[in-house]
Amino acid sequence: MEKYREVGRQVKRVDARDKVTGRAMFTDDLCPKPCLVAKILHSTIGNGRVISMDVTQAKVVPGVVGVFTCFDVPKTTFPVAGHPWYAASAAAKRDVADRRLLDDRVRIYGDNIAAVVAEDEVAANRALRKIKVEYEEYPVTYDPREAMRGTNPPVQEGKPDNVVGHTLAVTPEDRLRAMGYSSVEDAVRDPRYHHFAFHAFTGEQSQAHIEVCVSYCYEENGKLTCVSSTQIPHICRRIIGQALGIPWGSVRVIKPYIGGGFGTKQDIHFEPLNAWLCHQVGGRCVKLELSREECFWDTSGRQPKDFEAEASVGDDMRLHARSIKAWSNTGGYIHHGHALVLNSVNTFRWLYHTQEDAIRCEAWTVHTNGPHTGAMRAYGVPEGIWCAECLMGDIAHDMGWDGVEFRMRNAIVPGYVDEFSPSNTISYRTDGLRACVERGKRLIGWDEKRREYAHQEGPIRRGVGVALLVYKTAVAPFALETSNCQITLNQDGTFQLQMGATEIGQGADTVFCQMAAEAIGVRTEDIHIVSTQDTDVAPYDPGAYASRQTFVSGAACKDAGQKMRERILELAARLYPDAQGGLDLRDHAVWDAAGNRLVDLPELALEAYYNLHRTDQISTRGQATVHQNALVTGCTFCDVTVDVPLAQVTVNKIVSVQDNGRLMNPKLVEQQMHGGMAQSIGFALSEELLVDPKTGRVRNATLLDYKVPTAMDVPELIAENVETQDPMGPYGNKAVGETPIISPAPAIRDAILNATGVKFYEMPMTPQRLFEGFKREGLI
Amino acid sequence: MDMRILKCTLNGRPVQVGYDPRESLLDTLRDRLHMTSVKRGCEVGECGACTVLIDGVATDTCLYLTDWAQGKDIVTVEGLQAPDGTLNPVQQAFVDEFAVQCGFCIPGIIMSAMEMVNSGRTYTREEIRKNLSGYLCRCTGYMNVINGVEKAVDIVNGHVGAGEQDASDVDWSQRVKDGLEADCAR
Numbered sequence: 031m032e033k034y035r036e037v038g039r040q041v042k043r044v045d046a047r048d049k050v051t052g053r054a055m056f057t058d059d060l061c062p063k064p065c066l067v068a069k070i071l072h073s074t075i076g077n078g079r080v081i082s083m084d085v086t087q088a089k090v091v092p093g094v095v096g097v098f099t100c101f102d103v104p105k106t107t108f109p110v111a112g113h114p115w116y117a118a119s120a121a122a123k124r125d126v127a128d129r130r131l132l133d134d135r136v137r138i139y140g141d142n143i144a145a146v147v148a149e150d151e152v153a154a155n156r157a158l159r160k161i162k163v164e165y166e167e168y169p170v171t172y173d174p175r176e177a178m179r180g181t182n183p184p185v186q187e188g189k190p191d192n193v194v195g196h197t198l199a200v201t202p203e204d205r206l207r208a209m210g211y212s213s214v215e216d217a218v219r220d221p222r223y224h225h226f227a228f229h230a231f232t233g234e235q236s237q238a239h240i241e242v243c244v245s246y247c248y249e250e251n252g253k254l255t256c257v258s259s260t261q262i263p264h265i266c267r268r269i270i271g272q273a274l275g276i277p278w279g280s281v282r283v284i285k286p287y288i289g290g291g292f293g294t295k296q297d298i299h300f301e302p303l304n305a306w307l308c309h310q311v312g313g314r315c316v317k318l319e320l321s322r323e324e325c326f327w328d329t330s331g332r333q334p335k336d337f338e339a340e341a342s343v344g345d346d347m348r349l350h351a352r353s354i355k356a357w358s359n360t361g362g363y364i365h366h367g368h369a370l371v372l373n374s375v376n377t378f379r380w381l382y383h384t385q386e387d388a389i390r391c392e393a394w395t396v397h398t399n400g401p402h403t404g405a406m407r408a409y410g411v412p413e414g415i416w417c418a419e420c421l422m423g424d425i426a427h428d429m430g431w432d433g434v435e436f437r438m439r440n441a442i443v444p445g446y447v448d449e450f451s452p453s454n455t456i457s458y459r460t461d462g463l464r465a466c467v468e469r470g471k472r473l474i475g476w477d478e479k480r481r482e483y484a485h486q487e488g489p490i491r492r493g494v495g496v497a498l499l500v501y502k503t504a505v506a507p508f509a510l511e512t513s514n515c516q517i518t519l520n521q522d523g524t525f526q527l528q529m530g531a532t533e534i535g536q537g538a539d540t541v542f543c544q545m546a547a548e549a550i551g552v553r554t555e556d557i558h559i560v561s562t563q564d565t566d567v568a569p570y571d572p573g574a575y576a577s578r579q580t581f582v583s584g585a586a587c588k589d590a591g592q593k594m595r596e597r598i599l600e601l602a603a604r605l606y607p608d609a610q611g612g613l614d615l616r617d618h619a620v621w622d623a624a625g626n627r628l629v630d631l632p633e634l635a636l637e638a639y640y641n642l643h644r645t646d647q648i649s650t651r652g653q654a655t656v657h658q659n660a661l662v663t664g665c666t667f668c669d670v671t672v673d674v675p676l677a678q679v680t681v682n683k684i685v686s687v688q689d690n691g692r693l694m695n696p697k698l699v700e701q702q703m704h705g706g707m708a709q710s711i712g713f714a715l716s717e718e719l720l721v722d723p724k725t726g727r728v729r730n731a732t733l734l735d736y737k738v739p740t741a742m743d744v745p746e747l748i749a750e751n752v753e754t755q756d757p758m759g760p761y762g763n764k765a766v767g768e769t770p771i772i773s774p775a776p777a778i779r780d781a782i783l784n785a786t787g788v789k790f791y792e793m794p795m796t797p798q799r800l801f802e803g804f805k806r807e808g809l810i
Numbered sequence: 811m812d813m814r815i816l817k818c819t820l821n822g823r824p825v826q827v828g829y830d831p832r833e834s835l836l837d838t839l840r841d842r843l844h845m846t847s848v849k850r851g852c853e854v855g856e857c858g859a860c861t862v863l864i865d866g867v868a869t870d871t872c873l874y875l876t877d878w879a880q881g882k883d884i885v886t887v888e889g890l891q892a893p894d895g896t897l898n899p900v901q902q903a904f905v906d907e908f909a910v911q912c913g914f915c916i917p918g919i920i921m922s923a924m925e926m927v928n929s930g931r932t933y934t935r936e937e938i939r940k941n942l943s944g945y946l947c948r949c950t951g952y953m954n955v956i957n958g959v960e961k962a963v964d965i966v967n968g969h970v971g972a973g974e975q976d977a978s979d980v981d982w983s984q985r986v987k988d989g990l991e992a993d994c995a996r
Binding site: 042043045046047048049050051052053054055056058059063064152237238239240241242287288289290292321322473534535536537683697698700701704705706707708709732733734738740741742744746747748 | 832840841845846847849850851852853854856857859886887888890891897901904905906908910911912913914915916917920935938939940942943944945946947948949950951952953954955956983986987990991
């Protein structure tokens with residue numbers, strides 16, 4: 031593997047000191063107080079139309095500055111997903127525009143129908159209660175397959191079957207015919223093989239970042255400024271421009287530190303409304319901060335999904351054919367649309383499609399009157415891998431096979447290329463999975479525990495389980511992948527690094543400093559990163575999502591760093607024409623080929639700025655457009671105790687080992703893995719947004735009722751990596767941020783199966799579902 | 811409603827500030843005294859992000875009326891650094907043990923760790939987990955946070971570093987990990 035000096039170091043986080051001293055500023059910390067506050071009126075029906083609104087009494091509440099209803103806002107619709115925009119030459123790739131600032135057509139319970147701006151929150155809330163609304167009500171549909179049969183009226187105009195997207199990837203007919211099959215169904219049910227099938231469900235997980243969604247807007251210098259807790263400041267600017275129908279250049283978005291996003295803040299939920307309200311009150315500063323409760327049902331959680339999966343397998347442990355059908359519930363608005371469930375069924379295929387004769391992956395995304403849903407960490411993949419691993423677990427259990435051996439007979443191998451994806455750019459190019467699995471097996475004590483836990487009886491049982499994972503890096507070739515970076519030499523020989531990419535807690539700023547230092551040939555400590563993105567000055571980058579930044583933005587960072595190094599050496603060559611041979615920058619100085627130290631970097635920097643004959647403040651722009659994708663693999667092993675009568679699962683030990691390519695900073699990778707593992711434990715056992723199917727209303731919109739794991743629910747976490755060099759990453763690296771949330775949940779499911787022999791297909795496996803399963807199987 | 815004047819001690823200094831009697835201490839600290847380390851996450855005592863020490867007791871300020879804070883001694887994260895800027899042992903351990911990610915819940919957790927440090931005793935990891943169970947952190951899985959708290963408490967009240975040059979140089983997470991691996995092998 032290539033040798034690096036700065037990349038790979040366990041550098042302390044550049045933001046840690048500010049964050050432990052309270053000096054790190056988040057959106058509301060920067061907001062000038064007192065300022066005007068905006069509050070939203072939400073519908074109390076789940077489907078229908080606002081006929082009329084009476085705001086007379088609301089307007090006279092002392093402290094109220096303005097009341098605005100769905101009948102006052104522009105008719106403009108706009109898209110809100112954190113996806114790239116496209117030029118006219120690729121207009122078909124643009125996101126669907128289905129949201130308005132406020133809408134009289136109520137599609138979900140709690141839809142946004144009016145807003146109040148007031149001197150303080152008390153006045154705003156009082157005014158909200160005084161608004162009288164008259165509705166026309168329609169029946170609520172929450173089941174996606176029921177919605178596909180059509181609703182009157184459809185959830186979104188022009189979509190009578192409520193279908194947002196439908197895709198099918200299937201083994202071509204001629205290949206099936208050559209094997210004597212008429213269809214993939216025919217292959218899966220070939221009586222020469224063992225057949226397995228089930229229905230599965232994965233619930234709506236909520237991101238539950240601890241900082242709520244918050245922004246504030248004001249007008250200055252004829253421009254609209256929005257300071258927002260967003261993962262995607264440049265996209266935020268574009269969407270405010272689109273929603274308000276104003277030039278994008280007249281909008282300025284500032285993104286300070288943000289208190290977690292996990293995908294919620296990869297949508298532009300309320301910044302356009304905040305900006306519009308600000309303009310309505312003459313450009314005065316207006317803050318729009320969601321309550322914790324609003325965060326649960328008026329931002330976008332993970333799409334709930336129904337699945338039907340089938341497989342056939344030979345006596346030789348070889349998967350013969352598999353099929354998956356998925357129905358994803360996007361709720362009342364499209365947001366991220368079909369891309370999520372497409373990830374589910376694609377990764378279902380990628381993980382075990384090495385020698386199958388036939389495969390079929392079909393998916394629908396459907397509008398219902400449920401809460402709108404969108405991006406959450408790993409973007410549909412945990413749900414697809416859940417299904418793949420339910421199948422593998424069931425097969426190994428019923429056939430009496432070792433779960434690890436069976437999986438590894440079929441798992442993705444180096445050189446795997448997805449045959450269904452455009453241009454064959456999605457590939458697994460490293461060889462770390464086998465070593466990951468060996469390491470995980472050893473750490474959990476797999477063989478010993480399997481023996482120990484066989485033939486258990488009684489109410490308390492132990493089990494050990496395994497699951498693998500596959501994940502992609504960034505969004506090429508499906509979407510545009512581009513980034514920019516600017517590096518400037520300071521007078522003292524240090525550097526300013528300005529990324530368009532954003533720090534959202536994942537450690538991006540630290541890693542970019544390491545990458546820039548590596549490319550320039552200096553120490554990480556010589557790099558000053560500009561952490562805040564201000565779209566007036568920050569280079570363009572779509573932002574933090576898809577585990578894309580070290581891969582795509584890292585390539586831009588490396589490009590700028592290499593250019594900086596060249597420019598420094600050019601300047602030295604001009605100032606020292608007598609230098610011998612090629613020049614080198616190392617140890618903060620420029621050296622010639624004969625080993626002469628020509629000039630120290632700080633001295634050279636002063637020449638760059640203040641040379642009497644020719645100045646040249648060196649500043650370089652790095653750019654990257656990435657067309658390739660790099661698959662990541664890994665595994666989780668876990669040990670659980672199941673208390674059958676109490677329907678309670680305790681995770682005793684959990685080990686994840688991943689092949690994420692080269693690690694830019696091993697401690698930061700470990701941080702990501704710890705957090706992902708905890709979120710996956712939550713998804714497996716407790717986290718589910720509960721929606722009343724009759725009304726579409728969320729029933730557990732608080733942190734008390736929505737069960738995020740606490741320090742007592744998460745065991746000691748063991749996170750390791752098998753380091754490889756991916757040829758596509760700027761420094762051999764690939765995705766990290768989202769990968770750890772994928773495999774723990776199905777590993778827990780597998781351990782419960784090992785402990786009890788009971789197969790669960792619905793996630794989360796809450797005490798209620800566990801009880802029902804144990805009762806069904808006669809354990810209780 | 812007419813304003814009242816709060817007189818209390820904040821981070822070791824006497825302060826006076828006007829407040830609305832209906833106000834929570836969270837809003838007074840953030841909006842009137844600019845202690846922005848005190849974070850608002852839920853406003854109903856579910857997340858712990860707004861924790862400060864009131865007369866030495868870790869308290870959710872969103873559930874505490876400013877009116878009750880008359881004459882109290884209040885400490886926030888802003889008050890933990892030494893006058894020369896040296897980080898408090900808890901702050902330093904959080905930096906060294908990579909306990910910080912987005913950092914939003916961190917000031918509250920640090921104040922709870924301070925309560926443990928100030929108790930003069932050491933804690934098992936299970937006790938630390940229990941004491942931190944009122945805090946929600948979505949980034950860290952609590953692992954490095956617990957490492958940081960355990961290390962800081964042991965540096966101040968325990969015997970960590972005996973025979974070692976400088977206790978703060980101990981790679982705590984490696985220690986924990988070695989212990990876990992040995993445990994796995996058993």
